[in-house]
Amino acid sequence: MSAPAHGAERLARFAVTPARRRKDTLARGAILTGTVLAVIPLLLIVYYLLLKGLGTWSVSFFTTDPTGNTFFGGSSIGGIKSAILGTVEIVALASAISIPIGVGVAVWLVEYGRASAFAKAVRFFVDVLTGVPSILFGLFVYIVLIVGTGTTYAGWKGSVALSLLMLPIVIRSAEVVLLLVPNALRESALALGAPRWRVIWSVVLPAALPGMVTGVLLAIARAAGETAPLLFTAAATLGTSFNLGGFMNSLPVQIYKDVTSPTTAVVDRAWGAALTLVVMILILNVIARVIARRSRLA
Amino acid sequence: MTPERPIPEVTDVDPESRTEQEGEAQGSAQPGAVPAARARISGQRAEPSANGDTGVQAKRGLSVKLEGLRAFYGAAEQVKGIDLEFRANEVTAIIGPSGCGKSTMIRCINRMHEEIPGAHAQGRVLLEDLDVYDPSVDVVAVRRAVGMVFQKPNPFPTMSVFDNVAAGLRLTSRRRGDLRAKVEAALRGAGLWEEVAERLDEPGAGLSGGQQQRLCIARSLAVNPEVILMDEPCSALDPVATLKIEELIDELKQRVTIVIVTHNMQQAARVADRTAFMLDGLLVEVGPTKEIFTKPGDPRTEEYVTGKFG
Numbered sequence: 269m270s271a272p273a274h275g276a277e278r279l280a281r282f283a284v285t286p287a288r289r290r291k292d293t294l295a296r297g298a299i300l301t302g303t304v305l306a307v308i309p310l311l312l313i314v315y316y317l318l319l320k321g322l323g324t325w326s327v328s329f330f331t332t333d334p335t336g337n338t339f340f341g342g343s344s345i346g347g348i349k350s351a352i353l354g355t356v357e358i359v360a361l362a363s364a365i366s367i368p369i370g371v372g373v374a375v376w377l378v379e380y381g382r383a384s385a386f387a388k389a390v391r392f393f394v395d396v397l398t399g400v401p402s403i404l405f406g407l408f409v410y411i412v413l414i415v416g417t418g419t420t421y422a423g424w425k426g427s428v429a430l431s432l433l434m435l436p437i438v439i440r441s442a443e444v445v446l447l448l449v450p451n452a453l454r455e456s457a458l459a460l461g462a463p464r465w466r467v468i469w470s471v472v473l474p475a476a477l478p479g480m481v482t483g484v485l486l487a488i489a490r491a492a493g494e495t496a497p498l499l500f501t502a503a504a505t506l507g508t509s510f511n512l513g514g515f516m517n518s519l520p521v522q523i524y525k526d527v528t529s530p531t532t533a534v535v536d537r538a539w540g541a542a543l544t545l546v547v548m549i550l551i552l553n554v555i556a557r558v559i560a561r562r563s564r565l566a
Numbered sequence: 567m568t569p570e571r572p573i574p575e576v577t578d579v580d581p582e583s584r585t586e587q588e589g590e591a592q593g594s595a596q597p598g599a600v601p602a603a604r605a606r607i608s609g610q611r612a613e614p615s616a617n618g619d620t621g622v623q624a625k626r627g628l629s630v631k632l633e634g635l636r637a638f639y640g641a642a643e644q645v646k647g648i649d650l651e652f653r654a655n656e657v658t659a660i661i662g663p664s665g666c667g668k669s670t671m672i673r674c675i676n677r678m679h680e681e682i683p684g685a686h687a688q689g690r691v692l693l694e695d696l697d698v699y700d701p702s703v704d705v706v707a708v709r710r711a712v713g714m715v716f717q718k719p720n721p722f723p724t725m726s727v728f729d730n731v732a733a734g735l736r737l738t739s740r741r742r743g744d745l746r747a748k749v750e751a752a753l754r755g756a757g758l759w760e761e762v763a764e765r766l767d768e769p770g771a772g773l774s775g776g777q778q779q780r781l782c783i784a785r786s787l788a789v790n791p792e793v794i795l796m797d798e799p800c801s802a803l804d805p806v807a808t809l810k811i812e813e814l815i816d817e818l819k820q821r822v823t824i825v826i827v828t829h830n831m832q833q834a835a836r837v838a839d840r841t842a843f844m845l846d847g848l849l850v851e852v853g854p855t856k857e858i859f860t861k862p863g864d865p866r867t868e869e870y871v872t873g874k875f876g
Contacts, residue, residue: 382683452720456782459678460789461710462737470737474724 314546321543324536330544334522334537336506345533348541350508351522355545357510358423358502358518359492362430367484369431370438377439378446379468397436403496405432410500423509423516426502433497434487441483445476478559485556489549495520519545627823628694628711628792629654630675635689637670637679644670646847647689652793657815657824659838659855661831663870667847668827672795675825676712677705693793710738713791713822717798719778721770721785728766730781734789748788756784757814776807783814794818796826800833812837831871835859843867 328347335346373390381387409429414420449472457467473480498521505515519541526538630652637645645667652658660668673679674687677698691698698708721730729736731749749766753759758780762773770781779799786794796815800808815824815837828834834841835855842852843862851864862868 450720452716452718453722455678455681456714456716456720456785457722457733457737458681459676459709459714459716460734460737460786461706461708462734463706466737466739470733471722471724475722 317539317543317546320536320539321541324540325543329537329540333508334506334517345531345537346506348519348522348537348544350506350517351519351541352544352548353508353510354423354502354517355492355519355548357512358426358430358498358516359488361424361427361512362434362491363484363488365427366431366434366438366487370435370484370487371442371480373435373439374442374446375468375473377443379464379472394436394439397432398440401496402433402494405429406497406499406501408432409497414501421501421503421515423502423512423514426498426516426518427512429497429501430491430494433494434491437487437490438484441486442476442480445479445483446472448479449475482556482560485552485559489552492549492552493520493545495524499524519548626792627655627819627821630712630793630823630825631690631692632671632674633690633692635671635674635687635691637667637674637687638685639670639682640684644847645674645687648844648847648849650842650849650852652823652825653840654823655819655821656839657819657826657837658852659834659841660825660827660844661829661834661841661870662844662850664829666844668844669797671844672797672825672827673714675793675795676709676714678709678714680705706738710789711791712793712795713786713789715779715782715786715794715796715799718802719775719782721773721778721781723769723771725770726767727762727770727773727781730770731784731788734785738789752784752788753781755787755818756780757810757817758784774807776803776810779803779807779811780814783811783818787818791822793823793825796824798827798829801829808833831859843870845870 330347330352331349332347333350334348335344337344337346373394377387377390381390406429409425409432413425413428453471453475454467457471458464462470498518502516502518502521504521504525505517507517509516523538523541523545526534526541529535529538632648632650635645635648635650636643648671660672662668670679675691675698677687679685679687687699689699693708693711696703698712722733725733728749731752732745734752735745735748750759753762758777761777762781770778773781779802783794783799800811803811812833815826818824819839826834826837838855840852841855841858843850843858843864843866845866850867851858851862853863858867859871862871
């Protein structure tokens with residue numbers, strides 16, 4: 269503060285230059301443009317789904333099976349009850365297969381395998397599995413469980429295909445959450461003289477649970493929307509079935525079949541079914557987020 | 567809080583006969599903890615019910631002796647050959663600059679060191695006369711006998727106050743007897759009962775830092791250790807909470823042997839019977855605390871305790 273001129277000189281160093289300001293504006297503009305471009309197709313999808321799908325919704329749409337009558341239009345074509353229930357059944361069995369195995373693998377990787385050569389190999393193959401196109405899982409199950417056994421399509425075979433698809437997602441998300449559990453927790457439990465399996469079961473897993481639920485629900489949402497693995501494993505059918513050993517309808521397959529129909533009413537039913545699927549997955553995602561918010565770790 | 571005050575209502579037998587009973591239950595007529603400890607640690611996982619039946623109880627601590635202890639992280643040697651004895655029912659403070667291997671050394675005593683990937687230890691750690699690194703020794707049993715309190719209070723976040731203390735008993739499958747009484751006894755032992763009696767069902771993580779640390783002490787007391795290792799237990803706490811922990815340490819040494827790592831030399835002077843000074847993975851000297859701080863035998867100790875380095 270001794271010499272005012274000197275003080276101003278020192279402050280000039282901190283002034284924002286016009287060039288700096290231009291660069292900033294440019295960079296911000298570019299990022300914003302990218303964001304808007306990314307959101308546009310998303311909004312369009314939701315818009316068309318609501319526009320075309322909502323009109324088909326009615327009570328009978330959800331409570332009747334498709335009739336197979338695709339030439340006369342109107343309500344005689346039936347609803348999507350069998351597809352909704354089929355999706356729920358197939359995905360439930362797929363979850364029952366993939367969640368215990370996937371969580372088990374993740375626990376082994378984090379708590380036991382760590383940096384061992386085998387653990388690294390497992391991680392590598394899980395990553396490869398994540399990138400496998402879903403139709404390959406369908407093809408695999410088709411060759412092994414249908415051609416290989418000389419039998420035909422069945423709901424449970426679709427579940428197996430979906431569980432293969434879910435497995436890498438469950439493993440990777442559970443592994444990330446388990447790694448987030450502070451080591452101090454494991455150490456304090458081990459230092460109490462607890463055996464390792466008790467530490468994992470009573471301390472690590474409860475702490476990781478909310479985060480793992482999120483990952484599992486995302487895997488379920490992903491599987492629920494897959495058509496390819498079901499197309500030649502569970503097939504498509506008309507009636508509602510509670511027998512996973514037989515043919516079973518599902519929403520994605522129903523949509524796939526309906527959009528190829530020449531009848532407008534049937535194509536419209538595909539829109540209605542697609543909207544139903546999106547709403548079901550949205551509900552799952554909301555549940556996942558609510559649980560994640562309650563979590564201290566995720 | 568007088569150190570000699572009787573252990574709370576839940577204790578139905580006086581401390582002396584309790585110790586005797588335990589000795590018998592462990593297959594030895596000798597009172598005192600040595601044979602009992604031997605039986606507990608040498609692979610006998612399925613313990614008789616004598617231990618952990620009544621929660622916290624008065625008993626004698628065990629002595630711990632390090633013989634040529636070396637500890638490694640991969641190829642890096644962090645503890646470079648230490649011979650040191652921690653006497654039973656005494657508080658021994660370990661002081662020394664950061665990175666000198668204090669924490670690593672005490673983590674070898676309950677074999678927590680080996681939990682770090684790539685870490686291993688050499689030499690002997692004798693609990694009375696039993697080498698905890700002997701291949702026949704069950705590491706889980708060692709950790710039940712040698713409890714640990716960490717630098718940062720780390721109650722289990724998913725558990726209530728009550729469950730945190732009970733965790734030690736539940737996780738080690740020693741739920742027999744009155745769990746509530748054991749939890750109360752452990753909380754009283756940690757001087758926390760009065761503060762949390764009304765909020766046992768609240769999350770343990772909701773307590774203040776000092777209370778959390780005493781909760782962690784209660785948790786380790788609940789499994790009836792004979793030795794408690796404390797790794798800078800007060801470094802995350804304010805002075806008032808620190809004072810409470812120090813009072814507690816003074817009280818606890820009636821029933822356990824305590825090894826405390828500290829950066830705070832006043833703390834070492836206040837709580838420790840004996841103090842060991844470490845430098846660069848080696849023991850420089852050990853002796854009665856007063857001696858270490860007033861007339862240390864080694865010039866490096868003097869420089870450290872007078873604040874010339876470290």
